[in-house]
Amino acid sequence: MGSTGKSKKRLSTARELTRVVTDYYLECHRARAEGRPVGWMPPMNGGIEIFYAMDLQPVFPENWSPVCAAFSLAPGHFEISEGMGYSRDLCGYLRNIVGYVHSDMNGPGVPLGGLPEPDMLMSFGGGCVPAMKIFQILESRFPRAKVFRADVPQVACEDIREHHVDYAVSEIHRLIEFLERTTGRKLDQERLHRTVELSDAACRLWDEIMSLRRCRPAPISASEIGIMFVMVTRQGTQTAVDFLTRVRDEVAERAEQGIGVIEDELVRLFWDNIPLWYNMGLFNEFEGLGGVVVAETYSAAWSLRLDASDPVRALALKSLMSYSLVSCLSIERRKEMVLKACRDYGIDGAVFHRNKSCVPITLGQDEIIRALDEELGIPSVTIDADHMDSRNFSHAQFKARTDAFMEMLLARKNG
Amino acid sequence: MHPHAAMEPFLEAVQYRRQRLEGAVSRGEKVIGYFCTYTPVELIHACGFLPVRIWARTGPAEKACAQVPGFICPYMQLSLENALSGEFLFLSGVVQAYTCDVACGCVNIWKATFPDLLVHSIPLPYNVSPEAGAYLRSCLEETVEKLVSAGGTYSDEALAESLDLYGRIRGILSALHEQRAQGTLAMTSADLNVVAQAFFAMDPVHYLMMLERLVADLNSCRSILAPGIPVLVSGSVVEDAGIISLVEALGLRVAADDLCTGLRAFTPASAAGQNPLEQVGNRIMKRFPCPARSRQSQRIPLVLDLVKSSGAQGVIFLFQKFCTPHLADYPAVCGALKDAGIPSILLELDGNAGMEAQALTRLETFAGMVGA
Structure with missing residues (x-):
């Protein structure tokens, strides 16, 4: 069983994130109160920008799960969903959100007021199976919500061809038509263009921030990765661009002044797979031994660009690529990405999270571990855990493995 | 002896499938494997290949454990075990209709582990609509291209x-x-x-x-x-x-x-x-x-x-x-x-x-x- 721990933040702008998060959920509830249509959708697709361009309120149940984990609400939700017959072998996001929507969703103990009930559900075919199944279950839970049944080809980035893009474009057009028909609002093309520009600006800033982590000492670590909240929930808004600009400026300033995450950065680490949302403090545990997690796989999901000259095509490509970037692309391409990151960021060792709640990212890790060792001589350690369910994580085992790993890395450094 | 004599060939076909497929390959046939029964076997067959569903086994997954975690379905785990044990050396490729995350991930592992195999995944649509139909036809055409590039031939008549x-x-x-x-x-x-x-x-x-x-x-x-x-x-x-x-x-x-x-x-x-x-x-x-x-x-x-x-x-x-x-x-x-x-x-x-x-x-x- 893993203990719950929050990560230690160094950035003042990262501390500002609390306000950004609160504002987002306040906006969601305000939308409901004001009669602005609320739609629940999976993250990492082009529907977000369309919602913002039409003044609709997107809500991301998948993103709510890390909030539940951080507030220690997930175990209660697991109890409810498992009581309904959902197996413990299912993804923790699924079990958490099913438990949550079958509990007192907006009760007094629920942080941030919980989620407002949906007027619409963007129920996808595409992405991973648990993400699809979550929305099918939500369809039953919220029978009055209007459902858009979307379809996104599950194709690896390197295999995307014109027919995949054409189909994704036709799905975006169908989504726009659905939203216009359901809400009575008309999409303003100029507004969409601007929204996609903002989304692209956020991606560019994201890449800049991530690139600054190449500096020695690293100005920020994975413990600040909560800033990705804006990439999930606020893409296409000025809020995201403004926040990320402030983060970029602060990180750049720290890099310029040589201010690191810790005073004496001895070892630079890479993290593969989703973090343990209920114990983000684990990243700080490496710091106590001179290690800093300076790069990770998961942040690559937002490392793409959007060409605003053709907004619909840009959003179609985003929908096709975002999921694939962290999951279904070939192992060869994943190896390339991880090896490149390890070279670029000067990685000394890699931590692979064998994540019971995320099979797509976990499958193929062993090939990447071998390649890191054989091609770059970078050692790795594997930890068995779960990004949502602390019952699948042993802190003692984590400590035993990572302490020995850090000791070995430090010995290599000194030897 | 089975009560239905006509059942015997089926029992033998399953029991000796590997040996028979190896024999077919030695006579010049080419075999393509698939996992999911959504895979369009007619298309593979029409291109001159013999489509066969990749099978698993019972028992421990010793070799596969080095490549996949223990929390994926035994079918995918043990079919990989078979592959790593040399059971499928007769295959020319794997053509797979995208179904679940585990099949997708394991197909990627096959691709990385057996680089000489043609490995192609077909991203089927989830919806049924004219647009989805047109998209699916393009995916099937792409599959034909892949099969032809692996030595197959295609015609509408076939x-x-x-x-x-x-x-x-x-x-x-x-x-x-x-x-x-x-x-x-x-x-x-x-x-x-x-x-x-x-x-x-x-x-x-x-x-x-x-x-x-x-x-x-x-x-x-x-x-x-x-x-x-x-x-x-x-x-x-x-x-x-x-x-x-x-x-x-x-x-x-x-x-x-x-x-x-x-x-x-x-x-x-x-x-x-x-x-x-x-x-x-x-x-x-x-x-x-x-x-x-x-x-x-x-x-x-x-x-x-x-x-x-x-x-x-x-x-x-x-x-x-x-x-x-x-x-x-x-x-x-x-x-x-x-x-x-x-x-x-x-x-x-x-x-x-x-x-x-x-x-x-x-x-x-x-x-x-x-x-x-």
């Missing part, structure tokens, strides 16, 4: 012939399933499972001849209503007929199945279309759906219909352990059955461990509950 061949096979298999539902099939469900497994492992021309002989043999038997309380078996991959025999030995009669290695693979037998490629696409889109590719609201009525039409008085869920699509739908399907007054039981198949005594006890209890 595809029409393959469609006809597979349509006839699926038509006969569907008819056998229908007779089973009516209780008039003069063979056990365990045998029907073997017949299905042979389909996945051999040349369809030869298979059709065997099937026709079997049908003639069955027709010569006096049709009697099979004994036992009728039940439906629902799940994904059930390769080993042993579990079906076990169910039947408890006084139950498997009257119908909702398995991807059973009825779902053969329904419908064929579909109309303006050209052969469109017929392939239309059949995929009209297929009896798997939970990985369909919504609960779409599948549950079909499962209930199957229960009703077969007269099943209970449902046995046989899931591959860790199978997310089935496990995620399970509470809703189970609830719908409960509302309809149909009892059910869930057993998870763990190919590593074999059938546990505990599962047998549970099945016995279930049999008692439905009155067997």
Whole structure:
């Protein structure tokens, strides 16, 4: 069983994130109160920008799960969903959100007021199976919500061809038509263009921030990765661009002044797979031994660009690529990405999270571990855990493995 | 000796599938493997390849454990174990319809581990619409391109012939399933499972001849209503007929199945279309759906219909352990059955461990509950 721990933040702008998060959920509830249509959708697709361009309120149940984990609400939700017959072998996001929507969703103990009930559900075919199944279950839970049944080809980035893009474009057009028909609002093309520009600006800033982590000492670590909240929930808004600009400026300033995450950065680490949302403090545990997690796989999901000259095509490509970037692309391409990151960021060792709640990212890790060792001589350690369910994580085992790993890395450094 | 002499070739086809496929390859044939029965086998066949479903085994996954975590379904884990043990050296490639995350990830591992194989994944659409149909045709055309690049040849005429061949096979298999539902099939469900497994492992021309002989043999038997309380078996991959025999030995009669290695693979037998490629696409889109590719609201009525039409008085869920699509739908399907007054039981198949005594006890209890 893993203990719950929050990560230690160094950035003042990262501390500002609390306000950004609160504002987002306040906006969601305000939308409901004001009669602005609320739609629940999976993250990492082009529907977000369309919602913002039409003044609709997107809500991301998948993103709510890390909030539940951080507030220690997930175990209660697991109890409810498992009581309904959902197996413990299912993804923790699924079990958490099913438990949550079958509990007192907006009760007094629920942080941030919980989620407002949906007027619409963007129920996808595409992405991973648990993400699809979550929305099918939500369809039953919220029978009055209007459902858009979307379809996104599950194709690896390197295999995307014109027919995949054409189909994704036709799905975006169908989504726009659905939203216009359901809400009575008309999409303003100029507004969409601007929204996609903002989304692209956020991606560019994201890449800049991530690139600054190449500096020695690293100005920020994975413990600040909560800033990705804006990439999930606020893409296409000025809020995201403004926040990320402030983060970029602060990180750049720290890099310029040589201010690191810790005073004496001895070892630079890479993290593969989703973090343990209920114990983000684990990243700080490496710091106590001179290690800093300076790069990770998961942040690559937002490392793409959007060409605003053709907004619909840009959003179609985003929908096709975002999921694939962290999951279904070939192992060869994943190896390339991880090896490149390890070279670029000067990685000394890699931590692979064998994540019971995320099979797509976990499958193929062993090939990447071998390649890191054989091609770059970078050692790795594997930890068995779960990004949502602390019952699948042993802190003692984590400590035993990572302490020995850090000791070995430090010995290599000194030897 | 099997009571039906015509069953012997099917048993042998399964038992000696590897040796026979190796023999075929030594005679110049090329074999393409697939995992999921959504894979368009007619297309592979029309391009001059023999499509065979990749099989797993029972026992420990020693070699595969170095490449995949223990929490993926035993079928994918143990088929990789087979591959790493040299079972599939005869394959020229793997062509796979994208179904679940585990199949996708494992296909990527096959691609990385066996770089000389053609490995192609077909990202099927989830929706049924003219746009989805057009997109699917493009995906099938891309698949043809890949197969041609691997030494195949394609023509619409060849595809029409393959469609006809597979349509006839699926038509006969569907008819056998229908007779089973009516209780008039003069063979056990365990045998029907073997017949299905042979389909996945051999040349369809030869298979059709065997099937026709079997049908003639069955027709010569006096049709009697099979004994036992009728039940439906629902799940994904059930390769080993042993579990079906076990169910039947408890006084139950498997009257119908909702398995991807059973009825779902053969329904419908064929579909109309303006050209052969469109017929392939239309059949995929009209297929009896798997939970990985369909919504609960779409599948549950079909499962209930199957229960009703077969007269099943209970449902046995046989899931591959860790199978997310089935496990995620399970509470809703189970609830719908409960509302309809149909009892059910869930057993998870763990190919590593074999059938546990505990599962047998549970099945016995279930049999008692439905009155067997």
